[in-house]
Amino acid sequence: MHFLITGAAGFIGQLVAQTILNEEQYTVLLTDVIDPPIPEGVKYPQNAKILRADLCSAAESVVEKNLDAVYIFHGIMSSGSEENFELGMRVNVEATRSLLETLRKICPGVRVIYASSQAVYxxxxxxxxxxxxxxxxxSSYGAExxxxETLVNDYTxxxxxxxxxxxxxxxSIRPGKPTAAASSFLSGMIREPLKGQESVIPLQDRSFTSWVCSPRTLAGNLMHVLTVPSLSLPLHDRPINMPGTGVTIQEMIDALEKVGGKDKLKLIKEITDPAQEKILRSWANNFDNSKAYKMGFQQDPGFEQAVIDYKESLR
Amino acid sequence: MHFLITGAAGFIGQLVAQTILNEEQYTVLLTDVIDPPIPEGVKYPQNAKILRADLCSAAESVVEKNLDAVYIFHGIMSSGSEENFELGMRVNVEATRSLLETLRKICPGVRVIYASSQAVYxxxxxxxxxxxxxxxxxSSYGAExxxxETLVNDYTxxxxxxxxxxxxxxxSIRPGKPTAAASSFLSGMIREPLKGQESVIPLQDRSFTSWVCSPRTLAGNLMHVLTVPSLSLPLHDRPINMPGTGVTIQEMIDALEKVGGKDKLKLIKEITDPAQEKILRSWANNFDNSKAYKMGFQQDPGFEQAVIDYKESLR
Structure with missing residues (x-):
């Protein structure tokens, strides 16, 4: 199979590229506005092609006739779309529509996996x-x-x-550095202490629950979607909420202690940030994922396994 | 107050223009891709300006700084959007987005009344x-x-x-000629017999119910929306279903007989068209309009009054 991944330099793009490039029979075109790296340590790095392109103006340059599936992962994230409305609309909407138009013409009927978000709620x-x-x-990000999603429904x-x-x-847990996203602490409160660094939780309520998914489970589900029959969903209604699990701040702290040791807890500070807390409390945190399970998507084993995975990745 | 109406040559555009141009204190810019007429018989025709413009390329030419409210009525209708996808997307989505961007820059905060449709369901x-x-x-029309709507929500x-x-x-009842729309017969089965012409109902089921609204009630509600406080709805959730009434084919036939006379019934044929029947039966036909009523929008008095109105308009 031959794949296209847009936004391939990003975290999820790299995650899927890694999975693809460990299978001999898969090839992939990785594209982004910067040169996307080929993930380190993959078995078949020679099966990747790299292409730097701006989809807003050059969607046609990234679409090849022999594509079997496309992962649309490019985009401006939530805080960026709220800060720069024009940029978010251009990249998140117009570049996606331009890509869909190009796919329609060059690879009609191709499987497209569009990365949406719980931010639609x-x-x-x-x-x-x-x-x-x-x-x-x-949020403008959620609106975009x-x-x-509405375009994907109608094109399908x-x-x-x-x-x-x-x-x-x-x-969660994402590798890398803290970001301006309100959700950043959900990775940071594990990642930073495991590195011996301080991390701040922006609200003082250990019962506060977030709906999260481990990178490993998400990557597995992103490969599973390749095998899902098209008619598993009505042709005009294509969104699926990917499985997650509800985890409280206390449960995250407990997982950090269990996997990282008690001394790591000293590196966590709980300092209320009213603006961030307001955003966090507006998010849905309890989903019924039975539609996804019926289609064979896998349940996330939970936050403790994600901490173990992350700790192992540091070796 | 000064208004802009896009799609002003269309039926609803003319209806609102007529209402506006009967009030001395109102002025209006009527725009469309053809020269929109000034409705006949209005009290203040001198308060209208006419501008032929293609919003896809020239949204800036129609937006004046002193606008108090904008009625967005332009668009390719449902059958046209299904037949010509590119045209529907360009006119129904891109021209609307271009207009919203222009309004945002030239008249920030202006009241915008966007004509959506039950076709979203x-x-x-x-x-x-x-x-x-x-x-x-x-349908692509409904998706567009x-x-x-999602843009109007986020811009608001x-x-x-x-x-x-x-x-x-x-x-219903719309004046004019039959169209290719599946709903066309809902006007035609009254309009044509009143003119002494035959009309075909595309399904044989007199209990079949449609959700319709008279032109007069819709026009009243389109003026009422000017007075509705912005905070009547959450700022991120701006759609309202306009009041209608459920009417069966039998009730429509009864209204035709009562208003037009028994001899008109001979001009109605019931001939099943499976393709049209399928579309008609996919439509919602029973709404709870209490949200609109709470905001002061008026209930439609029903189909018989619409027949009386239409018959009077023929004089």
Missing amino acids: GRPVPDIVDESIRPTPE KLIC RRGFIDGFSLRFPTV | GRPVPDIVDESIRPTPE KLIC RRGFIDGFSLRFPTV
């Missing part, structure tokens, strides 16, 4: 969220994701592509 | 539909309306405009 958030709940985004209904929109939970 | 359609139901459009949340998306029921 906004208030009122019900106690338990599933795909029947109406998305009412409260919802617009692209018309047979232009064979799309799925996967709404990702917060992915 | 698709299967599964629940027994009773209200604004909490998730839209799952099954949903995308623009950010304070760029003060928007409302009004989802119109099928407007």
Whole structure:
């Protein structure tokens, strides 16, 4: 199979590229606005091609006729889309639409995996969220994701592509540095202490629950979607909430202690940031993922396993 | 107050222009891709300006600094958007987004009334539909309306405009000629017999129910929205289903007989068209409009009054 990954320099892009490049029969074109690296240590690095391209102006340069599936991962993240409205609309909506148009013309019917987000949900958030709940985004990022989901639905209904929109939970634990995202601490409160560095939790409520998914589970589900029959969903309704698990701050602290040792707890500070707390408390944190399970997507084994995975990755 | 109406040559555009141009204190810029007429018989025709413009390329030419409210009525209708995908996307999505961007820059915070449609709903359609139901459009027209609703929501949340998306029921009885729309017969089965012409109902089921609204009620509600406080709805959630009434084919036939006379019934043929019947049966036909009523929008008095109105308009 031959793949295209947009936003291939990003965390999820690299994660999927790594999985693909460990299978001999897979080839992939990695594209991004910077040169995307070929993930280190993969078995078949020669099966990757690298292409630096701006999808806003040059979607045609990245689409090859022999594509079997496309992962659309490029995008401006939530804080960036809120700060720079024009940039978010251009990259998150216009570049995606331009790519879908190009795919429709060059690879009609190709499987498209669009990375959407739980940010499509906004208030009122019900106690338990599933795909029947109406998305009412409260960020430009969420609105842009919802617009692209609507495009994927209509392009699929018309047979232009064979799309799925996967709404990702917060992915934790992510490697790398803290970001401006309100969710950044959900990785940082484990990652930084394991490195011997301080990390701040922006609210003082250990019962506060977040809906998260480990990188490993998400990567597995992103490969599984290649095998899902198109008619598993109605042709005009393609979003699926990817499985996650609800985890409290106390449970995350307990996992850090168990995997990293008690001394790491001293590196965690709980200091309320009212602005961040407001954003965090507006997010849905309890999902019914039975639709995904019926389609064979896997449940996340939970946060402690994610901490173990992350610790092992540091070796 | 000074208004802009896009798609001003269309039926709803002319209806609102007529209302506006009967009030001395109102002025309006009427724009369309053809020269929009000034409705005949209005009291203050001198208060209208006419501008032919293509919003796809020249949104800036139609937006004046002193606008108090904008009615966005331009668009390719449902059958046209299904037949010509590119044209529907360009006119229904891109021209609307270009207009919103221009409004944001030239008239920040302006009241925008966006004409959406019940076509945003698709299967599964629940027994009773209200604004909490998730839209799952099954036409490109419906998808394009949903995308623009999402834009209006986000532009309003950010304070760029003060928007409302009004989802119109099928407007009946419309003057003019039959169209290719599946709903065309809902006007034609009254309009044509009153003119002494034959009309075909494309299904044989007199209990079949449609959700319709008279032109007069819709026009009244389109003026009422000017007075609705912005905070009547959450800033990120601006669609409202405009009031309609459920009417069966039998009730429509009864209204024709009562208003037009028994001899008109001979001009109605019931001949099943399976393709049209399928579309018609996929539409929601029972709404809970209590959200609109709470905001002061008026209930439609029903189909018989619409027949009386139409008959009077022929004099």
